């Protein structure tokens with residue numbers, strides 16, 4: 390007999406597993422179907438984020454930063470360490486352990502919340518009173534039915550036509566997170582978030598890193614002031630060799646190296662790398678999902694079309710996360726998962742896409758929320774700006790991490806905060822105060838009047854708020 394559910398969630402990434410847990414918490418009989426298998430061929434919950442994305446990349450970023458500190462920064466603290474050496478296998482094992490703990494944790498959360506977990510590929514096969522979903526796993530298949538369906542199938546790396554990824558010599562994010570040894574020369578195609586984060590990891594561990602970017606501008610989505618300073622730091626102090634405006638030609642992978650033909654500033658070049666990482670964006674994943682059988686539409690770029698509350702055109706079918714419009718970020722996926730579960734349960738779920746924070750985990754980190762200065766100019770919005778450098782922050786000095794600044798942009802007339810842009814230590818943590826402030830419709834003066842602990846990095850946000858009214862206390 391077909392198992393019948395109130396809700397079927399397809400995909401157990403940060404969008405899907407959160408949607409399933411919230412739906413079950415709200416009393417809905419919920420199944421979550423996921424097909425992801427880890428390298429050892431075992432089912433592994435958590436999607437891209439936990440298996441081959443956010444979590445493993447942050448583990449390696451931390452390990453590589455510690456290695457670099459031990460090599461180059463401990464000395465200034467008067468700590469002498471001799472014979473610092475690198476054990477890549479141990480570093481990867483630590484990362485894998487963290488991933489394993491988190492992915493198995495999702496299974497426990499499913500049990501605790503009474504979510505039925507099914508491993509296999511989910512395909513919508515028909516509708517009516519409820520929808521049918523065929524779940525196939527190897528040679529076997531089973532069909533379940535559900536009144537509501539949440540599509541949370543995420544994204545996959547965008548491919549460059551004719552460039553085969555084997556995750557040995559030419560890697561996408563999966564291979565880049567598992568290189569068994571430090572490549573002498575690492576090539577990266579794409580100076581986006583993955584290119585910069587993975588480039589930073591392997592640069593710190595000793596690779597010579599060259600990043601080839603198609604666009605003539607660096608980090609175009611970030612505030613121009615931030616991307617300009619980040620460019621200076623990444624190319625000068627960090628030592629990433631980033632080439633903008635590149636046209637990639639033939640890529641040939643050999644047994645020992647990979648050659649990349651590219652054109653840069655009018656000159657054709659062939660570069661030889663030991664490993665190549667391709668990180669040119671991600672595309673929505675709707676492969677074999679059977680959207681057409683239930684009338685769900687995808688747009689020209691393959692994203693499932695949804696309205697502001699993540700409803701598709703098919704009744705009771707929702708889509709969330711990387712497979713729909715908006716930033717491809719784990720926290721955005723999860724919040725959409727919560728909102729959709731609440732909508733299904735008859736509540737009013739909603740996500741404000743205007744206030745999704747962005748973080749790039751380089752050193753220094755980059756984080757922002759809201760609009761950039763160039764967007765405000767383009768939109769013709771009159772604004773005031775306050776910018777405070779970390780070099781004047783006592784805490785940043787104590788940390789020895791003084792690069793960067795906090796910039797706050799506020800409406801000239803109402804003083805309401807329109808954007809906050811941070812380049813500096815723990816920007817990923819500092820940005821939350823700005824998100825909370827903006828969600829509550831705060832003004833720069835509100836932040837300026839709130840007591841911030843001393844000495845803390847958050848004082849830089851306080852000072853940037855004071856700076857909007859040109860009344861810095863420490864500058």
Ligand code: FAD
Pocket residue numbers: 399400401402403404405422423424425435436437438439441442443444446509510511512541542543544562583674676677678709710711712717718719720721722
């Ligand atoms: P996914 O996590 O992609 O999950 C989708 C799941 O659905 C997968 O398990 C997939 O196998 C499964 N699936 C697909 N189709 C089917 C089907 N038909 N049947 C059954 N199962 C199916 N974001 C951040 O916010 N912070 C970060 O620091 C960050 N770092 C990242 C680092 C890297 C290297 C990468 C690649 C991404 C990173 N991201 C980060 C982005 C983040 O991983 C994604 O935004 C997030 O995982 C999207 O969640 P999702 O649930 O929409 O989809």
Ligand code: NAD
Pocket residue numbers: 549578579580581582583584586601602603604635637668669670671716717718747748749750
């Ligand atoms: P991205 O969109 O951040 O960057 C891709 C870069 O590749 C762009 O700069 C683009 O211009 C460039 N590019 C595209 N085609 C090219 C070509 N043919 N030759 C050279 N350059 C080319 O994408 P990504 O780095 O692959 O990451 C994918 C997504 O994953 C991100 O957009 C983000 O949503 C998510 N992610 C987030 C984090 C985080 O939150 N810290 C970390 C990693 C990934």
